[in-house]
Amino acid sequence: MFASNRAPSSPLVTPCPPLAASEAPCISSRLSALLLFTSLFHLSPPPPSVLLLYFSLLQGRSIERNRDPFFLLSGWKVKKEMEDDGVRRMSSRTRKVASKMVAALASTDNRTQAAIARLDALENDNAGFEVADANNDDDEASLDDEEGYMQKKQSKGSKRKTRQAKALEARKAPRTFLELIHEANLESLPPHVPSYLRAAVGPPSSTSRRYFCTVCGFSASYTCVRCGMRFCSYRCQNVHNDTRCLKFVA
Amino acid sequence: MSSTNVVVLDNGGGLIKAGFGGERDPAAILPNCLYRSPASKKWLHPHPLPPTTSTDSAASEPDLTSAAVRRPFDRGYLINSDLQREIWSHLFSSILRINPTQSSLLVTEPLFTLPSIQRSLDELVFEDFNFRALYVADSPSLVHLYEASRRPDGLVSRAQCSLVVDCGFSFTHASPVFQNFTLNYGVKRIDLGGKALTNYLKELVSFRSVNVMEETFLIDDVKEKLCFVSLDVPRDLRLARESGRQNPFRCTYVLPDGITYTRGFVKHPERIHNYLALKAGNGGFPPVPEETKENINHLEMAELPQDRNRVDLSKNEFDLTNERFLVPEMIFHPANLGMNEAGLAECIVRAVNSCHPHLHPVLYESIILTGGSTLFPQFAERLEKELRPLVPDDYHVKITTQEDPILGVWRGGSLLASSPDFEAMCVTKSEYEEHGSARCRKRFFH
Numbered sequence: 001m002f003a004s005n006r007a008p009s010s011p012l013v014t015p016c017p018p019l020a021a022s023e024a025p026c027i028s029s030r031l032s033a034l035l036l037f038t039s040l041f042h043l044s045p046p047p048p049s050v051l052l053l054y055f056s057l058l059q060g061r062s063i064e065r066n067r068d069p070f071f072l073l074s075g076w077k078v079k080k081e082m083e084d085d086g087v088r089r090m091s092s093r094t095r096k097v098a099s100k101m102v103a104a105l106a107s108t109d110n111r112t113q114a115a116i117a118r119l120d121a122l123e124n125d126n127a128g129f130e131v132a133d134a135n136n137d138d139d140e141a142s143l144d145d146e147e148g149y150m151q152k153k154q155s156k157g158s159k160r161k162t163r164q165a166k167a168l169e170a171r172k173a174p175r176t177f178l179e180l181i182h183e184a185n186l187e188s189l190p191p192h193v194p195s196y197l198r199a200a201v202g203p204p205s206s207t208s209r210r211y212f213c214t215v216c217g218f219s220a221s222y223t224c225v226r227c228g229m230r231f232c233s234y235r236c237q238n239v240h241n242d243t244r245c246l247k248f249v250a
Numbered sequence: 251m252s253s254t255n256v257v258v259l260d261n262g263g264g265l266i267k268a269g270f271g272g273e274r275d276p277a278a279i280l281p282n283c284l285y286r287s288p289a290s291k292k293w294l295h296p297h298p299l300p301p302t303t304s305t306d307s308a309a310s311e312p313d314l315t316s317a318a319v320r321r322p323f324d325r326g327y328l329i330n331s332d333l334q335r336e337i338w339s340h341l342f343s344s345i346l347r348i349n350p351t352q353s354s355l356l357v358t359e360p361l362f363t364l365p366s367i368q369r370s371l372d373e374l375v376f377e378d379f380n381f382r383a384l385y386v387a388d389s390p391s392l393v394h395l396y397e398a399s400r401r402p403d404g405l406v407s408r409a410q411c412s413l414v415v416d417c418g419f420s421f422t423h424a425s426p427v428f429q430n431f432t433l434n435y436g437v438k439r440i441d442l443g444g445k446a447l448t449n450y451l452k453e454l455v456s457f458r459s460v461n462v463m464e465e466t467f468l469i470d471d472v473k474e475k476l477c478f479v480s481l482d483v484p485r486d487l488r489l490a491r492e493s494g495r496q497n498p499f500r501c502t503y504v505l506p507d508g509i510t511y512t513r514g515f516v517k518h519p520e521r522i523h524n525y526l527a528l529k530a531g532n533g534g535f536p537p538v539p540e541e542t543k544e545n546i547n548h549l550e551m552a553e554l555p556q557d558r559n560r561v562d563l564s565k566n567e568f569d570l571t572n573e574r575f576l577v578p579e580m581i582f583h584p585a586n587l588g589m590n591e592a593g594l595a596e597c598i599v600r601a602v603n604s605c606h607p608h609l610h611p612v613l614y615e616s617i618i619l620t621g622g623s624t625l626f627p628q629f630a631e632r633l634e635k636e637l638r639p640l641v642p643d644d645y646h647v648k649i650t651t652q653e654d655p656i657l658g659v660w661r662g663g664s665l666l667a668s669s670p671d672f673e674a675m676c677v678t679k680s681e682y683e684e685h686g687s688a689r690c691r692k693r694f695f696h
Contacts, residue, residue: 115588119587119588119589121449122446122449122450122453123325123445123449124449175329176324176329177324177325177326177327177329178325180327180364180366180367181364184364194362194434194437195362196362199361199362199423199438199439200439200441200591201424201438201439201440201591201592201596201597201600202591202592202600203590203591203592204583204584204585204590204591204592204596205592205596207585209583209585210583210586212576212586215458217454217458217571217572217573217576218572219484244457
């Protein structure tokens with residue numbers, strides 16, 4: 001039940017894992033462990049006020065694992081709230097997942113994929129084309145470090161980037177905001193601390209919405225069977241099928 | 251000390267507003283990006299916007315068509331500090347012409363900035379530019395300060411509390427402010443802003459007429475000139491289908507061709523405001539000049555019997571009818587777009603509800619609109635119309651717009667910088683070097 005890599009020195013006391021602050025602690029099991037411990041050693045159980053204090057501290061802090069098997073009675077080390085780097089260290093290796101794979105992993109449905117891809121497209125700066133710097137560089141035009149590095153690698157005239165060069169470039173590129181949020185690990189903060197994720201306004205109170213035809217913009221009544229986009233008339237459906245059914249996904 | 255001057259920098263995702271403390275207007279408003287024309291290979295700094303609406307000679311403006319854009323901000327937060335450093339060094343050396351080592355800096359930061367981003371900003375200010383002192387403010391408290399000082403006997407300054415609705419470039423926040431402190435727990439955010447609106451308009455126009463997916467600056471211009479907020483969407487949709495003079499919305503925008511004109515413009519500027527004649531009921535239509543155009547079919551541009559008012563395909567123009575009001579509609583109902591977020595009215599209600607109940611009536615009565623995306627015509631009316639049914643009957647709802655929503659935060663910063671105890675509130679460089687970024691940040695309370 002308790003993940004631990006230290007063998008308990010006494011078989012009667014189960015070592016407790018460090019508590020994340022927002023975890024509902026296994027209070028009942030701790031309480032039982034405490035009471036078992038005190039009864040076995042013929043000690044009087046601690047008064048309720050001490051217990052209350054102990055558990056309230058459990059709520060707010062993370063407790064460092066202690067070698068002392070008698071830690072329940074003799075003081076306990078309490079680790080302060082997470083500093084900047086956090087208690088949990090996440091791996092900083094950037095995991096490369098293609099953006100469409102991410103959307104595909106999120107759902108297997110064509111329609112939701114198309115919707116997600118469309119919403120993501122609202123957030124990019126340069127739509128429609130990738131800013132392909134490294135391949136078209138001249139000597140006088142490069143301004144960035146990574147481009148300069150790329151040039152040295154390509155001075156032999158090869159235009160293809162090696163896998164190593166790509167990895168290097170990916171690491172030097174600034175991390176996107178989503179990666180930073182993921183690293184900051186905001187879910188582990190206690191619920192009274194406001195954070196970026198908690199400030200989001202959340203889903204609307206009513207799920208009723210208007211549907212607009214994606215071709216002409218007026219009120220839509222019908223749905224495309226393949227991709228789920230709306231259209232208003234037969235003419236718009238033809239346009240849709242010719243030009244953009246499943247365009248974002250395929 | 252009078253020898254140090256304070257540089258006030260409103261570091262926004264779309265525009266940087268920079269100037270000196272104590273002045274009324276910023277010295278420079280600069281797009282916060284580097285752009286590159288497809289012809290050239292260098293990344294250039296954009297020209298600052300003219301602070302007053304003076305007619306600019308077209309020859310001095312660079313050609314911005316199909317320009318690729320690199321921004322140091324992503325989703326509203328500063329992630330690329332190298333790029334920001336370049337932009338700032340250009341700003342400080344060529345445009346403002348200051349020496350950072352002798353000045354203090356007041357910079358704005360969005361709410362809920364991550365500690366790693368805060369640290370990189372501190373490094374940028376103290377280690378790269380060597381400013382003497384730094385004060386980091388958040389936008390809602392600056393807006394509140396400015397509005398309170400403008401009307402010393404109004405409700406905002408007497409109650410010392412207001413609800414600031416900031417529709418910016420990257421997102422929209424509804425933030426309650428009490429006694430010049432933003433109440434962190436009450437802030438609600440919608441992830442839609444000017445950038446998403448521009449991208450949506452690009453998508454609509456590209457699917458229906460001309461491919462403009464790469465023309466960020468151009469479509470920004472279209473959005474600012476032609477889009478408005480409709481007060482009654484079903485009626486306007488019905489009207490937009492009409493042809494000819496019954497359609498008060500149709501406007502044509504001409505794209506630049508690089509030879510005769512480098513910037514786009516609206517074809518018949520006198521028709522932009524025709525929709526204003528429509529009242530909430532059934533208003534009359536103003537006389538529209540003679541134009542019998544049949545309905546534009548999406549695929550074909552029809553040949554017209556009349557010579558003038560013909561949509562000329564060789565000139566690269568496109569028409570906008572319902573896109574004009576459907577694009578800002580996104581802020582009020584993101585669900586119409588498929589996003590699972592509540593609209594602006596509900597965002598305000600949720601923000602107010604997360605504060606103490608005694609504050610509710612005061613907050614509803616002092617709603618301040620700020621941010622560039624509130625400049626759409628009829629925005630405040632529509633917001634009041636949407637908000638009124640959601641608010642209990644005995645509370646008044648009063649929405650005030652700032653006189654200049656883009657500069658509102660900057661002016662508040664300028665006011666704060668000229669206050670006598672500003673110097674005491676800053677973090678100096680020596681304190682930063684001694685204590686590090688995290689402890690210095692704790693002085694700013696957010």
